[in-house]
Amino acid sequence: MSDAFTITDEQQDYSQYDLEANPFPYSPVPAEDPEIYCGQQHVSDKISSTVSSMLSTGKSKHLVVTGKYGNGKSHTLKYTRSLLRGRDDVVVGYVAQPGEGFLDIYHEFVYDLGFNRLQELAYEFLASVARDVTDTNPIGASGMESLIDEGDVLLSEIVPESIRRLSDVTKFADFARAIIHMVYEDTNLYAWQWLTAEGIRYEQRKEMEIHSALDDDTMGVRAFTALKNMLLELGYTGIFVFVDEFESIARLSPKDEQATLNSIRHLMDQNSSGLCMLFGCAPEVWQDVMSEYHAFSERIGEEVALKPLTSENLYELVRDYLDQERVSSTENEGIDPFSEEALDLILQTSQGNIRQVLSMCSRILDDAAKSQENKITVAWAEGKI
Amino acid sequence: MLYRRRKLDLPRGELDTPVLFPVRNIGKRSSDNTPTYVGTIPEFSAAMINARSIRNRDPMWQRISNGVTLREEMDVPEDTIVFADSGGFDFANEEVDTTPAKTLDTQSQLDADILGTVDIPLSRENRAAENQRRIDQSIEYALKASDHHDGVGLLFASVHGYDPETIRNNIQYLEKNGEFDGYALGSMVPIRTDYKKITKLILSARNATDKHLHVYGLGGLVYQPLLLYLGVDSFDSSAFIRSAGNRNYLIPGFGGEEIRNIEELDRLPCPCPVCGQKELDEIREDRTALTQHNLWALATELRRFRYVAESGRDIEEYLDLRFSGNEVTKRAYETAKQQMRRLT
Ligand SMILES: [Zn+2]
Numbered sequence: 206m207s208d209a210f211t212i213t214d215e216q217q218d219y220s221q222y223d224l225e226a227n228p229f230p231y232s233p234v235p236a237e238d239p240e241i242y243c244g245q246q247h248v249s250d251k252i253s254s255t256v257s258s259m260l261s262t263g264k265s266k267h268l269v270v271t272g273k274y275g276n277g278k279s280h281t282l283k284y285t286r287s288l289l290r291g292r293d294d295v296v297v298g299y300v301a302q303p304g305e306g307f308l309d310i311y312h313e314f315v316y317d318l319g320f321n322r323l324q325e326l327a328y329e330f331l332a333s334v335a336r337d338v339t340d341t342n343p344i345g346a347s348g349m350e351s352l353i354d355e356g357d358v359l360l361s362e363i364v365p366e367s368i369r370r371l372s373d374v375t376k377f378a379d380f381a382r383a384i385i386h387m388v389y390e391d392t393n394l395y396a397w398q399w400l401t402a403e404g405i406r407y408e409q410r411k412e413m414e415i416h417s418a419l420d421d422d423t424m425g426v427r428a429f430t431a432l433k434n435m436l437l438e439l440g441y442t443g444i445f446v447f448v449d450e451f452e453s454i455a456r457l458s459p460k461d462e463q464a465t466l467n468s469i470r471h472l473m474d475q476n477s478s479g480l481c482m483l484f485g486c487a488p489e490v491w492q493d494v495m496s497e498y499h500a501f502s503e504r505i506g507e508e509v510a511l512k513p514l515t516s517e518n519l520y521e522l523v524r525d526y527l528d529q530e531r532v533s534s535t536e537n538e539g540i541d542p543f544s545e546e547a548l549d550l551i552l553q554t555s556q557g558n559i560r561q562v563l564s565m566c567s568r569i570l571d572d573a574a575k576s577q578e579n580k581i582t583v584a585w586a587e588g589k590i
Numbered sequence: 591m592l593y594r595r596r597k598l599d600l601p602r603g604e605l606d607t608p609v610l611f612p613v614r615n616i617g618k619r620s621s622d623n624t625p626t627y628v629g630t631i632p633e634f635s636a637a638m639i640n641a642r643s644i645r646n647r648d649p650m651w652q653r654i655s656n657g658v659t660l661r662e663e664m665d666v667p668e669d670t671i672v673f674a675d676s677g678g679f680d681f682a683n684e685e686v687d688t689t690p691a692k693t694l695d696t697q698s699q700l701d702a703d704i705l706g707t708v709d710i711p712l713s714r715e716n717r718a719a720e721n722q723r724r725i726d727q728s729i730e731y732a733l734k735a736s737d738h739h740d741g742v743g744l745l746f747a748s749v750h751g752y753d754p755e756t757i758r759n760n761i762q763y764l765e766k767n768g769e770f771d772g773y774a775l776g777s778m779v780p781i782r783t784d785y786k787k788i789t790k791l792i793l794s795a796r797n798a799t800d801k802h803l804h805v806y807g808l809g810g811l812v813y814q815p816l817l818l819y820l821g822v823d824s825f826d827s828s829a830f831i832r833s834a835g836n837r838n839y840l841i842p843g844f845g846g847e848e849i850r851n852i853e854e855l856d857r858l859p860c861p862c863p864v865c866g867q868k869e870l871d872e873i874r875e876d877r878t879a880l881t882q883h884n885l886w887a888l889a890t891e892l893r894r895f896r897y898v899a900e901s902g903r904d905i906e907e908y909l910d911l912r913f914s915g916n917e918v919t920k921r922a923y924e925t926a927k928q929q930m931r932r933l934t
Contacts, residue, residue, distance in 0.1 A: 353755065356762020360755060361725040368719075391753045391790070414718050 217574050220532070222542045227574075228530040229567035245518065251509035252285055252483070259481040260295070260442055266481055267473065267504065269451075271488040272511030275558035278485035281511065282447040285483065294442045296322075302450035306461060307468035308402055311425035314446055315401045315432075320393075323400060327387035329439055334367045353388075374438045375431035379415045384435065386413045400428070422468040430475045443479030452487035454494075466494065466501040473504045513557025519548050522559070523566060542573060546583035554590050565590065592796055592821025592930070593899055600703040601743055602669050607802070608818055610809050610888055611636050611673050613828035616664055617644035625878040630863070631889050635670055638826040642677025642688060645696045660700045673826070674702035675806070678709035678728075678748060678776065686710060686727075690734035702743055704772075706806075707732040709748035712777040725750050728776075729760060736768030744771035746804055752781065754794035761798040772802030772823070779807040785922025788813075789820065793929055796821045811840050812919055814891050815912055816926060819905065830884035834877055840887035842894060843912060849874050862886035 219226060248270065255268040272278045282299065289297045298314040315323070328346035331353075335343050339358050343349040352358050364385060371381035379399075386396035395409040402419045410416070419428055433444050454462050473480070486494075488510065495502045514522070523540050540548065543566070551569070555561035569589050573581050598605040612627060614637045627634050639660070645651050650663060661668050674697045676688070688696075690708050697705040709728040712721045732747040739745045747770040751757040761773055775795055781787055788808070795803055802823045809817070809827030817825050830840065838846040841859060849870075852858075858865040864873065864883040873879045898908045906927060913923040 353759050354762065356759055356764070356766050359726065359729060359763050360759045361722045361729065365719050365722045389753045389755055391787075 217571065219530070219570075219574055221577065221579070222570075222574070223532050224527065224530045225532055226530050227567060227570050228526040229563050229570060231564070231567055245512060248281060248509050248511055251507070252281070255483070255507065256285065256289070256445070256481060259445075259479075263442060263478050265443075265473065265477055265479065267483070267506070268481075269484045269486055269491055269505055269508045270511060271486050271491050271508060273487065273513070273558075275560035276511040276513060277559045278511060279449050280559070282449050282483060282485050286445070286447055289445055294440075295445055296436055296441060296443075297445045297447070299447045300449065302453050303448055303465060304453075305457065306465045307422040307472070308420070308425040310446075310448060310465075310469075311429050312402045314429070320397050323384075323397065324387045324393065326435070326439070327384050330371060330384065330435065331363055331367050331388065333439060334363050334370060338363060338366055350388075371435060375434050377427055377431040379417050379419075380428055380431040382413050382415055402428070422464060426468055426472045426475065429472060433476055433479050437479050441479075443481060446480070446482045447485075448482065449485045451484040452490035455490045463498070466498050470501050470504055514552060514559055514562065515557075516545070516549055516552055519552050519562060520545065522562070523548060526563075526566070542570075542579065543581045544583060547581045547586040550583050550586055550590065591819075591905060593818050593895075593905065594821055594823070596802070596823060598704075598744065598802060598823075600671060601701075602671055602703055605636065605671055605703075606633075607823040608892070609636060609824045610634065610814070610892060611638035611824060611826040612830065612885060612888075613638045613826050614664060615828075615831065616640075616660075617647045617650060625881050627882065627885050630882070631885055633889060633892065634885065635667075636673065637664070637666070637670060638673045638675060639664075639700070639702075640677040640679075641674040641693060641696045641700060641702070642680065644700065645688075654699060660702075671703045672700065673704040673706065673804075673824075674700050675706035675774075676708040676748070678706075679711055679779075679806075681709075682711045682713060690731045691738045694735055694738050698740070698742060704744045704746060705735075705739070706746050706774050706804075707735040707748045709750060709776050711780070712750050712752060713780050714752070721752070725756060725760065729763065732764055732770070733768045736764075736770060739769070744802070746770065746772040746774040746802065748774050748776045748806075749795065750775075750777045751791065752777070752787070754790050757791050757794045758798045761795060765799065770801070772804060773799055774804040774806055776806045778805060782808060782813070783918075785816075785919065786925045789816070789922065789926040789929060792817070792820045792822060793926075793933070797933070809888070811842060811845055811887060811891055812916075814888065815895055815909060816919075816923060818892075818895050819909060819923075820926060820930075827888060830881055830888055833884050834881040837874070837880070838884075839873075839880065840884045842887055842891040844915070849880075858883075860886070860890075862890070 217227065251268065255266050258264070259266045270278055270281055286297050286299050289295055296318065298317040300310050300313040300317065303310050304313065325346035328349040332343040332345065332349035335341050335349060335352065335358050339362070341352055341358055343352050353360055368381050368385050371384060372378040375381055383396045383399045386392045392413055395405050396413060398405045399410065399415060399419055402425060404418065404420060417424065419425065436444060454465055457465065491508065520540055523543060527540065551562055551565050555565060569581060569586055572589050578585055596607045598607055612634055616639055618640065654660060654663065659668065660672065661670050664670070676693045686708070688708060693708050694705065708731040710724040712724055728748055728750050735745060747764045747768065749757060749760045751760055764770060773795060775792065778788055792805060803821070804824045805817055805822050806826060809825035810829035814825070833840055833846055837849045839849050839858065840846050852870070855870050858870055858873065860883065862883055864879050864886065868879060873883065898905055909923055913920045
């Protein structure tokens with residue numbers, strides 16, 4: 206029994222295909238920060254125009270990306286997020302699914318931003334106040350942090366003023382206090398818990414002089430809007446929110462579903478600038494939303510549909526993946542070792558589902574390397590599918 | 591281990607630290623009810639006094655203005671070292687009725703060796719905004735004192751804050767913008783039962799400066815070893831007087847014991863010059879004797895710690911034992927130990 210498993214860290218050799226490694230993901234889950242987007246031109250165009258319009262005009266714009274399970278909605282959202290993350294004038298958050306209502310969307314969004322990012326924003330706000338009321342000129346969050354640590358500015362001078370101004374900007378004093386408390390090591394975890402709507406004990410709230418609990422959709426909308434207004438005040442262009450698997454709202458009771466949609470609608474109404482929401486949604490659920498909740502669908506307005514892959518799409522996708530691991534990068538070897546016919550077979554078997562396509566390619570390439578096939582022909586692939 | 595031994599260079603000579611300043615009531619009531627200790631307890635040749643209450647006691651202030659020395663008023667030798675705090679503790683509820691210049695003037699007329707700057711204490715009950723205002727005000731007073739200080743006597747800036755950032759920030763700010771010989775942490779008394787918080791605050795101050803660090807109001811039996819462990823250079827206490835007033839007998843390692851609980855004893859478990867000679871009955875009737883013993887108890891606590899450190903014994907082991915008797919202080923010490931480990 207001792208040789209039932211063979212465990213080795215020796216790498217499979219792909220050199221016969223001029224590859225460093227198998228470029229296809231083993232598990233067909235979209236990468237957190239995808240590097241490849243091989244999509245569908247009309248989708249890229251639509252997303253680009255939505256995103257660019259918000260970036261250039263500052264006016265809010267929203268979009269729904271529909272597509273059947275496995276056609277690349279998550280991949281599309283995550284790829285867009287990874288492009289935007291590189292920009293320092295926007296804040297981007299990804300929500301894997303809407304959960305039980307808007308408060309969960311808010312929670313996931315803030316959580317995705319992360320503790321450190323929120324703390325940085327708090328320091329940035331203090332910096333903006335310090336530039337105003339002291340003769341220091343802090344650059345960014347870390348500049349502000351070191352001015353405080355070094356004693357170049359007095360916390361007791363800038364904190365009350367910061368809370369006052371942030372309350373003005375956000376019209377939400379509790380939110381302002383929570384943000385500013387992100388810079389105090391004794392209270393920043395409580396502040397974070399409050400800001401993520403995780404709930405904290407009354408005594409902890411009292412220590413920060415926070416009077417309200419952030420525990421329903423209305424408060425969630427208010428806190429989100431406060432956050433966005435703070436960002437605009439700091440000179441950011443806006444916030445991008447990516448809500449994936451939006452179809453799961455169909456699992457909610459009709460009452461909760463309506464409440465969630467209403468909250469999102471309120472959010473959009475209160476944020477006519479600086480907000481861009483991208484939803485990924487199964488087409489049938491989106492159809493229902495369109496027909497039943499006009500008030501909501503009117504505000505989103507735009508929809509783009511991911512289609513199943515064509516063979517042209519697939520060749521391109523496979524080539525892009527293979528190119529990532531090509532040893533001799535000068536020579537474009539196309540889809541080798543796959544033959545077009547083999548890929549057509551894969552496409553047919555997967556019905557154009559990109560997720561399945563990738564995992565099949567991965568498996569077949571491994572098998573081919575093991576049995577030292579020179580070329581993945583349709584005949585050979587047939588036996589492997 | 592942050593415990594450290596230093597010397598303070600004062601107008602009346604050097605003072606070995608860490609040191610306890612027993613609080614004298616002089617000026618506070620009709621007469622100073624502190625018994626003689628200077629000269630009987632060698633390491634306590636120092637006292638903490640309240641500059642404001644002396645100034646506000648007209649007859650006494652007039653005598654002092656006419657050439658009687660503070661030490662004569664206190665009935666102590668002229669070389670007794672005096673730390674004059676501003677009396678800011680009284681401003682918790684009263685209006686500030688002095689200025690940094692006026693307080694400095696009083697402190698120098700008293701020939702004080704150490705001068706604490708005017709401050710306004712914080713309270714947990716205050717709104718955060720009010721506490722921020724008080725912190726700000728105390729900083730401003732300290733900087734004014736620094737401007738006016740003529741260099742005679744050491745000037746300690748009073749620092750307040752209920753979070754580590756504020757303490758660190760205040761000390762750094764004062765370090766940049768004023769000239770101080772040391773720092774004194776105030777507003778600790780209202781939160782003294784929150785050992786974890788106190789420990790954090792003291793550590794943040796200790797890390798922010800290498801200069802002398804005094805902690806106001808926490809020099810009682812329980813806090814003393816903790817403060818020494820955290821590297822505090824000096825502290826003050828009126829616990830010996832207050833305890834005597836409540837007929838409380840202080841014993842290092844045990845805390846306080848109400849005398850009525852041990853009435854049957856003939857002799858007390860302490861070899862100090864008071865208890866070593868007298869029977870419990872005599873001490874019970876004699877508040878001065880009880881006060882003196884209590885001071886000896888504080889001295890013993892300090893001597894033991896020094897002994898443990900000097901003899902190369904493991905201080906943490908000693909403190910493990912020392913705090914094992916009481917759950918609350920034990921937890922406090924455990925917290926301090928963890929925070930210390932994180933530092934090193
Ligand atoms: Zn004794």
